[in-house]
Each structure stands twice: as structure tokens, then as C-alpha cells.
Amino acid sequence: MTSLLEIRDLAIDIKTATGWRPLVHSLSLSLNRSGALGLVGESGSGKSVSTRAVMRLAPEHSRVNGTVVYDGEDVNTMNRGRLREYRSRQVAMIHQDPRSHINPLRTVGDFLTEGVRHLPRGERRELAVSALADVGIPDGRRRMDQYPHQLSGGLLQRVMIAAAVMTGPKLLLADEPTTALDVTTQSEVMAVLGEAREQHELALLFITHDLELAAAVTDRLAVMYAGTIMEEGPTAAVSRAPQHPYTIGLLASQPNVRGARRERLTPIPGRPTAAHESGPGCPFAGRCLFAEDHCRTERPAPRLLGESLVRCHRAEDPEIRQAAARIQEES
Amino acid sequence: MSLISVTGVRHVRGAASSLRRDPVVAAASGVLAVLVLLALLAPVIAPYPPGRIDLYAIDQLPSSAHLFGTDSLGRDIFSRTLYGARLSLLGPALVTLAASALGGATALVAAWYGGRLEQALLRALDILMAFPGLLYAVLAVVAFGTGLLAPAIALSIAYAPYIARVVHAVAASERRLPYIESLQLLGFPPSRTIGVHLLRNLRTTIVAQTTINFGYALLDLAALSFIGLGVQPPTAEWGLMVGDSSSALLNGSPQESIAAGGAIVLTVVAVNLLGERLAARAGRSSRS
Amino acid sequence: MVATAPHFLTAPRFRGGRKAAQLAGRWVGFPLLTLFIASVVLFVAVAMQPGDPVTQILGSRATKAAYRVEQHKLGLDRPLIVQYWHWIHGAVHGSFGDSLVYKQSVSSLIWPRLTVTLGLVAYAGVLIVLFGVGLGVAGGVRRRFGPVVAVLSGIGVAVPGFLAAQVLIAVFAVRLGWFPVLGSGSGIADRINHLTLPSVALAIASVAYVAQISRTAVADAAGRPHAETARGRGLPGHLVTRRHVLRNASIPIATVSGLAVASLFAGAVVVEQAFGLGGVGSLLVQSVADKDSNTVLAVGLILVAVFIVTTTLLDLLRYLLDPRMRKGARR
Numbered sequence: 001m002t003s004l005l006e007i008r009d010l011a012i013d014i015k016t017a018t019g020w021r022p023l024v025h026s027l028s029l030s031l032n033r034s035g036a037l038g039l040v041g042e043s044g045s046g047k048s049v050s051t052r053a054v055m056r057l058a059p060e061h062s063r064v065n066g067t068v069v070y071d072g073e074d075v076n077t078m079n080r081g082r083l084r085e086y087r088s089r090q091v092a093m094i095h096q097d098p099r100s101h102i103n104p105l106r107t108v109g110d111f112l113t114e115g116v117r118h119l120p121r122g123e124r125r126e127l128a129v130s131a132l133a134d135v136g137i138p139d140g141r142r143r144m145d146q147y148p149h150q151l152s153g154g155l156l157q158r159v160m161i162a163a164a165v166m167t168g169p170k171l172l173l174a175d176e177p178t179t180a181l182d183v184t185t186q187s188e189v190m191a192v193l194g195e196a197r198e199q200h201e202l203a204l205l206f207i208t209h210d211l212e213l214a215a216a217v218t219d220r221l222a223v224m225y226a227g228t229i230m231e232e233g234p235t236a237a238v239s240r241a242p243q244h245p246y247t248i249g250l251l252a253s254q255p256n257v258r259g260a261r262r263e264r265l266t267p268i269p270g271r272p273t274a275a276h277e278s279g280p281g282c283p284f285a286g287r288c289l290f291a292e293d294h295c296r297t298e299r300p301a302p303r304l305l306g307e308s309l310v311r312c313h314r315a316e317d318p319e320i321r322q323a324a325a326r327i328q329e330e331s
Numbered sequence: 332m333s334l335i336s337v338t339g340v341r342h343v344r345g346a347a348s349s350l351r352r353d354p355v356v357a358a359a360s361g362v363l364a365v366l367v368l369l370a371l372l373a374p375v376i377a378p379y380p381p382g383r384i385d386l387y388a389i390d391q392l393p394s395s396a397h398l399f400g401t402d403s404l405g406r407d408i409f410s411r412t413l414y415g416a417r418l419s420l421l422g423p424a425l426v427t428l429a430a431s432a433l434g435g436a437t438a439l440v441a442a443w444y445g446g447r448l449e450q451a452l453l454r455a456l457d458i459l460m461a462f463p464g465l466l467y468a469v470l471a472v473v474a475f476g477t478g479l480l481a482p483a484i485a486l487s488i489a490y491a492p493y494i495a496r497v498v499h500a501v502a503a504s505e506r507r508l509p510y511i512e513s514l515q516l517l518g519f520p521p522s523r524t525i526g527v528h529l530l531r532n533l534r535t536t537i538v539a540q541t542t543i544n545f546g547y548a549l550l551d552l553a554a555l556s557f558i559g560l561g562v563q564p565p566t567a568e569w570g571l572m573v574g575d576s577s578s579a580l581l582n583g584s585p586q587e588s589i590a591a592g593g594a595i596v597l598t599v600v601a602v603n604l605l606g607e608r609l610a611a612r613a614g615r616s617s618r619s
Numbered sequence: 620m621v622a623t624a625p626h627f628l629t630a631p632r633f634r635g636g637r638k639a640a641q642l643a644g645r646w647v648g649f650p651l652l653t654l655f656i657a658s659v660v661l662f663v664a665v666a667m668q669p670g671d672p673v674t675q676i677l678g679s680r681a682t683k684a685a686y687r688v689e690q691h692k693l694g695l696d697r698p699l700i701v702q703y704w705h706w707i708h709g710a711v712h713g714s715f716g717d718s719l720v721y722k723q724s725v726s727s728l729i730w731p732r733l734t735v736t737l738g739l740v741a742y743a744g745v746l747i748v749l750f751g752v753g754l755g756v757a758g759g760v761r762r763r764f765g766p767v768v769a770v771l772s773g774i775g776v777a778v779p780g781f782l783a784a785q786v787l788i789a790v791f792a793v794r795l796g797w798f799p800v801l802g803s804g805s806g807i808a809d810r811i812n813h814l815t816l817p818s819v820a821l822a823i824a825s826v827a828y829v830a831q832i833s834r835t836a837v838a839d840a841a842g843r844p845h846a847e848t849a850r851g852r853g854l855p856g857h858l859v860t861r862r863h864v865l866r867n868a869s870i871p872i873a874t875v876s877g878l879a880v881a882s883l884f885a886g887a888v889v890v891e892q893a894f895g896l897g898g899v900g901s902l903l904v905q906s907v908a909d910k911d912s913n914t915v916l917a918v919g920l921i922l923v924a925v926f927i928v929t930t931t932l933l934d935l936l937r938y939l940l941d942p943r944m945r946k947g948a949r950r
């Protein structure tokens with residue numbers, strides 16, 4: 001089965017006063033039709049820019065290398081008309097902060113109907129109202145005439161999901177869709193998102209810093225650090241038997257939402273480094289508890305270990321395996 | 332949080348620390364420093380007294396004897412431009428310093444005490460801001476007569492709200508930050524907290540807005556002299572000089588217009604550039 | 620942003636419910652209060668002026684009796700507050716007394732001159748909207764023009780009206796002879812011709828300022844997340860620009876343009892003087908120099924009133940442009 005989305009060797013650099021600065025290094029991912037892939041990482045790891053690259057929305061003053069293939073077609077070589085068509089009908093994106101991503105000066109109805117300009121004018125509103133009903137907004141007709149500032153954050157995020165789904169896309173990109181919301185709203189929005197996916201058989205690229213949350217909604221996970229994917233594999237493998245010290249660290253530092261409480265939260269020492277700050281070796285070496293000399297000088301290549309691709313020189317080391325096992329016991 | 336914003340913040344920090352290395356800032360401050368120096372050293376540099384009339388040498392084009400030529404009374408334009416810099420720069424300097432002191436103090440009091448006092452002060456500032464500075468200056472001339480002082484005082488009051496508004500915006504948000512509260516709990520008197528901590532954090536904002544006001548004050552004061560309501564002839568002042576040069580210009584002697592007008596434009600451009608960069612920096616630092 | 624910030628940006632601090640009474644306060648009450656305070660300040664300033672109008676009329680050799688009679692005739696023997704009441708009462712009814720210099724009613728002096736000033740300001744206002752907003756939008760939308768617009772406007776804001784006036788007269792009126800030098804002309808075409816150079820001189824700095832602000836406003840709106848959303852949804856470029864960039868930039872643009880137009884009334888004082896135009900601005904300067912109290916008071920009050928009306932209309936426009944000011948809180 002061919003994959004719906006195939007990212008190969010994606011590299012994004014941004015121009016600064018001092019020269020080109022890498023944001024993302026040779027990133028490769030693939031996502032199956034109606035599959036769900038979680039892209040997990042701390043802020044600054046490059047997950048958002050990578051996702052935007054899927055839509056060919058590069059940040060200003062940046063250059064993008066590598067290919068993004070959607071349904072057998074290279075996104076970066078699409079002509080203008082095809083790109084518009086692709087953006088409006090094939091993919092849709094949900095953003096972290098709906099309040100800043102929806103124009104505050106236009107009504108909810110304007111926002112929704114704008115996405116289905118290919119339909120006759122009369123049908124757009126009907127479709128929008130039913131899309132609102134699908135995401136749990138029953139009084140769609142009234143909402144259509146309201147402005148974003150009159151809606152709560154959770155409601156606005158539902159509007160964003162409705163807008164994303166109503167164009168009939170095959171791929172949904174969700175960039176931290178619940179981070180800006182409060183906890184109860186978060187689970188509601190996740191539920192709405194799940195329903196929408198099921199109903200429309202959407203493939204999902206889910207970007208989050210929350211590994212547990214990603215594990216709950218995806219079938220594959222990619223863990224990103226400093227613009228590089230450190231570990232990628234089936235969700236169960238990555239979240240239950242992590243092999244990369246960074247993944248282990250992420251799991252250890254997150255409170256457990258399902259079941260028993262972990263005795264203590266172990267933060268990863270140091271602050272997250274950005275892609276341009278990493279030296280010649282493993283980007284994580286500076287914060288890794290298991291780093292050895294060659295980790296700092298030699299960049300590890302991704303290796304297939306079990307079902308996962310792991311970018312670590314020492315992944316099979318018993319010391320690391322033990323650490324992973326300890327996390328499992330605690331959770 | 333995405334990578335974009337993280338790197339964005341780093342950019343900004345880099346830009347802030349490199350303000351001194353910014354070529355635009357360097358050029359603008361260089362121009363201003365030279366102008367101030369020329370104004371201070373006018374008696375030393377100027378080849379003629381600014382008021383010396385020579386009716387045998389009127390409207391002369393630039394020559395070795397008269398670097399910028401002479402005006403319609405045969406006065407040396409170069410010397411007058413140098414001396415003119417003194418009043419033309421001193422006036423706006425007085426205005427902006429007074430405006431910043433007045434506006435800054437009002438804003439800090441409003442932000443610090445809050446409540447009705449804050450509302451009343453802000454409303455008063457709104458009313459003050461309802462009119463252009465030039466009208467205040469004309470009014471001051473009506474009440475106190477022409478010269479530099481009356482318009483300068485009027486403009487100081489007119490410009491105070493602009494400082495007050497930006498300072499209040501920053502101070503009001505700063506006021507709510509935990510560090511202010513902890514200083515209060517530690518028993519520091521308000522004067523000290525405002526004076527030392529708050530003011531230090533507001534310094535860039537105040538300097539930026541003061542710089543921006545300087546350009547406007549210079550233009551307003553020059554305009555006032557031009558229409559005859561500011562400093563009076565035969566004083567050397569740029570606005571007056573532009574006014575004086577009208578007939579010479581029509582007779583094909585543009586030297587005085589160019590010298591005085593050029594001095595005004597050059598100063599204001601330099602001040603504005605500097606103010607813009609400072610304001611951008613203030614905006615960033617208050618956000619990050 | 621820069622120095623000029625309109626009072627109404629901060630003025631009435633109404634949050635929550637928008638009742639008719641509050642709006643009336645905002646567009647009627649606050650302007651009237653401002654006008655009242657301005658009139659008091661104006662009156663006090665004129666009353667404080669050195670010199671004595673009675674002596675001015677009769678000369679210093681008048682007898683005490685004649686002085687008293689004249690003083691009583693002018694109402695100057697009454698307390699200041701009564702004088703103020705008398706003046707403002709007359710002003711509201713369109714009567715400003717007689718000019719001490721021209722020996723005719725101030726109203727008959729003002730009305731013909733007011734049309735000149737209004738014509739000048741209207742003409743300059745058109746130039747501001749056309750060129751200021753035009754250049755700014757062009758520089759913001761077409762990034763290539765951005766630096767050009769930035770440099771031109773950076774110099775333009777530093778050119779005072781009186782200097783521009785002088786240069787325009789020397790070049791276009793005297794050297795090239797394209798436009799008349801002085802006066803305000805008769806007949807519509809001739810008047811427009813006479814007003815062209817003054818309007819350009821008056822508008823130049825404001826055009827530059829408005830261009831500067833418009834350019835940043837457009838660039839800022841184009842970089843906002845909601846514009847990215849619109850692009851990401853495959854909306855054609857011209858629609859993104861119109862609905863999500865220009866629409867949003869229109870609020871700051873309208874604000875500065877309106878304020879710039881209002882400030883023209885102050886600039887007109889200078890430019891009319893430079894061009895020898897018989898408008899209210901030059902009348903103000905002349906009457907200040909002549910210590911013609913009644914005329915100063917009348918012109919001052921009219922300028923202030925016109926200014927307040929302009930800024931109030933502008934606030935109304937902002938209210939119409941920005942739904943966030945218009946509609947209530949979340950429902």
C-alpha cells in the first residue's frame with residue numbers, strides 16, 4: 001500500500017544576519033491513508049515548521065530542501081493552481097491558537113464558507129451549519145453571524161476543526177490543537193477530532209509536545225529533537241519500549257495520565273537545544289545521561305531496531321534498556 | 332510553542348544587543364553628535380558673527396569668503412546656520428525633556444495608584460491629546476507673547492501625553508508583575524520601587540518616545556518661528572532663516588533655503604531613524 | 620508606532636455591555652466635554668494676554684470716563700466667568716462679536732475664509748488618502764517596493780510644510796510657471812489650481828507618515844497567523860490580500876489617515892501663511908499678532924471644534940471597521 005504522505009530528507013534553513021541556520025535536518029516520514037502519525041518534541045524541535053512544509057508554507061527568508069510527496073505528487077513542484085487546489089481540498093490544518101489563526105474581523109460564517117468556494121454560494125452556508133453541528137455546535141446558524149471574539153477558545157477550536165473537515169480533505173495536520181485550551185476543553189476537542197477523523201477517514205499528522213497524548217490518538221510516533229527525528233516507530237513500541245534516551249527522558253518527565261502515579265517526575269537536564277546549536281555529534285548528546293565521547297563527535301545514523309528507527313549510537317546498551325524498563329515499571 | 336517563535340526571540344535578543352553595531356543607528360547618532368558639537372562650538376567655528384550685516388555683499392552664492400553664501404542682508408549663512416543650530420536644537424531639547432518628565436511622572440502615578448485617579452489622569456491626557464501641539468503653542472503666544480519660552484512650555488504640555496501613553500501602557504503591565512509585589516512586601520517604599528526598578532525597566536521606552544518627540548518638537552518650533560510667532564528676528568534660528576530666505580529664493584538665490592531647510596530635514600531624519608530603532612527595541616524588550 | 624496617537628484610542632474605556640447611552644457619551648458627551656474644556660482654556664489664554672483692548676481701541680489718551688464707557692460696552696468690567704458665559708452663549712448662536720481691528724463682525728470675517736481652509740484641507744486629505752495610503756499599501760503588498768517607500772517616507776516626514784511651500788513656489792510657480800504663486804483664486808477650476816501647491820505642501824509630511832504606517836500595517840497583517848491560515852486553505856492570493864491583509868490593516872490605516880487629516884487644520888495655519896492664502900489659519904496668525912481678541916477666540920474655537928468633529932467621525936469609522944469594538948463579549 002502506498003503512503004498518502006511521504007516526506008524525504010526534508011531540510012529547512014532560515015536566513016539570519018550571520019548566515020543560514022538549520023531548523024530541520026534530513027527529516028523523513030511517511031503516513032498511510034487514514035493512518036495517524038504523532039510528531040512529538042519539545043518547543044523548538046522543528047515540528048511546526050516541518051508540518052507547514054507539508055502545506056508548502058515555509059517561514060519567511062527560509063530555504064527548503066528535500067521532497068514532500070502527497071499521493072504520489074511532489075508538493076514542491078505543484079503549479080500555483082494545483083497548489084491552491086491541494087491546500088483547499090486535500091489537506092487541512094488545525095492550529096494551536098485558534099484565536100490568532102482566525103481573522104478577528106470576519107464572522108465565523110465567513111471563515112467557514114471561505115474554504116468551500118468551489119461550491120455554489122447557496123450550498124456553502126448549509127454545509128457550514130452542518131459542519132458545525134458535526135463538531136458539537138448545535139446553534140450553528142447563530143454562530144455563523146458571530147465574530148471570533150464572541151466565542152470561547154474551545155468553541156473556536158471546534159470551528160477550526162469544522163472548517164478543516166468540511167472541505168473533504170484526506171490529510172489533517174493538527175499542530176498542538178489542544179495546548180492553548182484548558183483541560184476539560186482539551187478532552188472535548190480531542191474527542192471531536194477523533195470523531196471527525198473516523199467519519200471522514202482522515203489521515204492525521206498530530207504535532208504535540210505531549211507524548212502520552214500523541215500515543216493515545218496515533219498509530220505511529222516520531223520523536224523529534226533539535227530538528228532531527230530521534231526515534232520513529234509504531235506507537236506501542238515507541239511509547240512502551242522506548243529505545244532512544246531522549247524518548248525515555250520525555251516519558252520520564254511526563255506525569256502519567258492513565259493509571260498509577262509515577263513516583264517522581266524526572267526532568268531532562270538542561271534546556272532544549274535548537275538545531276543550529278547542535279555540534280557535529282548527536283544533537284541530544286549535551287543533555288543525554290548516557291552520552292559517551294563518540295556521541296559528541298559523530299552523528300548517529302538512523303538504525304532499525306525492532307520495529308523502530310532509532311538514531312542513537314548506544315541504543316542497545318543494557319544501561320539504556322534498564323532505564324527504559326524502569327519507566328515502564330513506574331507507569 | 333513552535334520553533335519559529337523560539338528562534339524569533341533569539342533573533343530579537345541578537346538585534347537588541349547589536350543596536351550599537353547597527354549602521355543606521357551609528358550614522359544617525361553620528362550626524363546628531365556632529366550637529367550638537369557644531370552648535371556648541373559655533374562661536375569658535377563660525378567665521379562671522381551671526382548678526383553682522385554687510386549690505387555690500389547681499390545674496391552672494393557660496394564662495395571661499397562665505398562658505399554657504401550670504402543672505403538678503405549680507406549676513407554669512409554658514410555662521411547663521413551654526414548659531415541657528417543652538418536655538419533650533421535647544422528648543423526641542425527643552426520641550427522633550429520637560430514633556431518626558433511631566434508625562435512620565437503622570438503615567439507612573441496613574442499606573443501605580445490605579446483606580447479613579449488613574450481613570451481621571453488618563454482622561455485628562457486624552458483631552459490634552461485631542462489637539463495638535465501647534466495650536467497649544469499659538470495659544471501660549473496669545474497669552475504670553477512671542478519668543479522661545481512660551482511655545483516651548485506649551486509644547487511640553489502638548490507632548491507630555493504621548494510619553495505618558497506609552498509609559499503608562501508598559502508601567503501598568505509591569506505594575507502587575509510579581510517582582511513589584513515582592514518589592515512591596517519586602518517593605519520598599521513606593522518611591523524607591525518606582526524610582527529604581529520600574530523606571531529602569533521603562534528606560535528604553537521613555538528614551539525612544541522622547542527621541543521621536545524631539546523631531547516633532549523641532550518641526551513645530553520651526554514652523555512657529557516661520558509664521559512669526561516664535562523667536563523673533565534677527566535671531567539666527569532655522570525656521571526663521573527659511574522664512575527670511577523666501578524672497579532670495581524667488582530671486583534665484585537658494586543658498587539660505589538649502590542651508591536652513593537642509594539642516595532641519597537632516598536633523599529630523601536622523602532623530603526619527605534613531606527613535607524608530609529605539610522604539611522597535613523597546614517594543615521587543617517589553618514583550619520578551 | 621510613533622508619536623501621533625489619537626485620543627480615542629484610549630479615550631472612552633467601555634468594556635462589556637454596549638449601551639446606547641455609553642455610545643452617546645462616547646460620540647457626543649466626550650467631544651462636548653473636550654470642546655468645553657478647550658473653550659475655557661482658550662478664553663483664559665486670551666484674557667491673560669498682555670495689553671488692554673480698551674486702550675487698543677481708544678488709544679492711551681482717552682479720558683477715564685470714555686474708557687469706562689468703552690470698557691462697559693465691551694463687557695470687560697464684568698467678572699471673567701460672566702464674560703466667558705457671554706462669549707460662549709454668543710458663540711453657540713453663531714455670534715462672535717466684532718473684530719477690534721477690522722471693525723466688522725468676526726463671523727463675516729471668518730466664513731469666507733473658512734471655505735478656503737476647508738478646501739485646502741479637503742484637497743490635502745485627498746492627496747493623503749490617494750498617495751499616502753496608496754504608496755503604503757503598495758509597499759506593504761509588493762515587498763520589492765517596501766524599501767523604496769520606507770526611504771521616501773522617512774525623508775518626507777521630516778519636510779516641514781513651510782519648507783515644502785517655499786520650494787514648491789520657487790520651482791513650480793516661479794521657475795516653471797505652472798501654478799499661480801499667491802492667493803486663492805475665483806471660480807472652481809481656478810480655485811483648485813490655486814490650491815494645488817498649498818495642498819501638496821500641506822500634505823507632504825502627512826502623506827509620508829501615512830505611507831510609513833500603512834506599509835507597516837499591511838506587512839504586519841500579512842505576517843499574522845490568520846493570513847497564514849488563509850494561504851494554507853488555498854485561498855487565491857488576491858483574496859488573501861483583500862480579506863485578510865488589507866481588511867485588517869484598514870483599521871490602523873484609517874486611524875492614522877484620519878488623524879493626519881485632522882492635524883491638517885494645524886498645518887494649514889503655517890501653509891496659508893506661506894502662500895498668502897486668506898484662510899482661517901492666516902487669520903489666526905494675523906489676529907494673534909494684532910491682539911484681536913474676538914477673532915482669536917472665534918478662530919481658535921472653530922479650529923478646535925472642527926478638529927474634534929473630525930476625530931469623532933474617525934472614531935465612528937473605527938467602530939464600524941472593527942467588530943471587536945462593536946459587539947458584546949462572548950456568549
